[in-house]
Amino acid sequence: MAASASPDDVPRAVREEEDSMAKYLRMAKIDMHIHANTPDPTFLEQAQEDNFVRLMSMNAPVPFWKSIGAQWDYVADLRARHGAALGVVSTFSVEGWSEPNWVDRTLEHLKATFRAGALGVKIWKNLGMEFIHEGKFVMPDDPKLDPIYDYVEREGKTLVAHCGEPRNCWLPLCEMTTNNDRDYFRDHPEYHMHLHPDYPAYEEQIAARDRMLAKHPGLRFCGAHLASLEWSTDILGKWLGDHPHLCVDLSDPAGAV
Structure with missing residues (x-):
C-alpha cells in the first residue's frame, strides 16, 4: 500500500488552493x-x-x-x-404605458408580489436606454413613476435599480477595461452605447437616477452593479457618503474595482 503524501510533499500552490477552498466553504x-x-x-x-x-x-x-x-x-x-x-x-x-390605468394596474401587480413575499422592486435599464414614448427615452425620474416609488417607500420595501451601464458601455470594445463587459457588449450591440451616440449619455443616466433619489429621499435604494459607478471608488464612496441610507451590490462589475 502506497504511503500517503506528507504536507511537505504537496506543492505549496496546491496547499494554498486547498486552504482557500476550505475557507470558502x-x-x-x-x-x-x-x-x-x-x-x-x-x-x-x-x-x-x-x-x-x-x-x-x-x-x-x-x-x-x-x-x-x-x-x-x-x-x-x-x-x-x-x-x-x-x-x-x-x-x-x-x-401599456400610455393607457390611463397603467399606474393603477402596476401598483396592483406590485401589491400582489409583496403579499407573496417580494422584498422589493427592481427597475432595469430599459428605463433610460430602451423604452421610448412619444419620441423620447423614458428615464428613471419620469414623473409617471413617482407613484410607484412612493408605494415602495410606504411599504418599507427596497428599490433595486439597474440604471445605465458600466462606463465601459460608452467605449469601443478594444478600450473596455474588463473582459466581461467586452463579451457582453459584443454579444448585445443593442446595448453598446458607443454604437448609439444619439441615446442618452452615461452622465444623463446617472443624473436621472440622482434626480429620482432627490424626489424620494426616504426611499430605501440599492444601486445594482455598484450603481454604475464601478470606474471610480472615490466617486462611489462620495455618493454613498452623501446618501447614507443607500447601498450598492457587487454583482457583475466587481472585477473593475
Whole structure:
C-alpha cells in the first residue's frame, strides 16, 4: 500500500488552493443578486452546498429572458421547495404605458408580489436606454413613476435599480477595461452605447437616477452593479457618503474595482 503524501510533499500552490477552498466553504455567504430564471434547482442546491445561506433572485424585464410572470413562477416554485434561503425582488412592465390605468394596474401587480413575499422592486435599464414614448427615452425620474416609488417607500420595501451601464458601455470594445463587459457588449450591440451616440449619455443616466433619489429621499435604494459607478471608488464612496441610507451590490462589475 502506497504511503500517503506528507504536507511537505504537496506543492505549496496546491496547499494554498486547498486552504482557500476550505475557507470558502466554511464561510457563510450571501449573494444578493442572482437570476433564478429556471425551474431547475441545481444552482440553488449547489449554492447551499457551498454555504450560501441567503440568495436574492431579481426579476427583470429583459426582452430576451422569459416573461416577468414566468420568472416569478420559477422563483415561487423554488421558494416553496427551499424556503427562506431564496428571496425575491419583483419588477414591472412598461407595456401599456400610455393607457390611463397603467399606474393603477402596476401598483396592483406590485401589491400582489409583496403579499407573496417580494422584498422589493427592481427597475432595469430599459428605463433610460430602451423604452421610448412619444419620441423620447423614458428615464428613471419620469414623473409617471413617482407613484410607484412612493408605494415602495410606504411599504418599507427596497428599490433595486439597474440604471445605465458600466462606463465601459460608452467605449469601443478594444478600450473596455474588463473582459466581461467586452463579451457582453459584443454579444448585445443593442446595448453598446458607443454604437448609439444619439441615446442618452452615461452622465444623463446617472443624473436621472440622482434626480429620482432627490424626489424620494426616504426611499430605501440599492444601486445594482455598484450603481454604475464601478470606474471610480472615490466617486462611489462620495455618493454613498452623501446618501447614507443607500447601498450598492457587487454583482457583475466587481472585477473593475
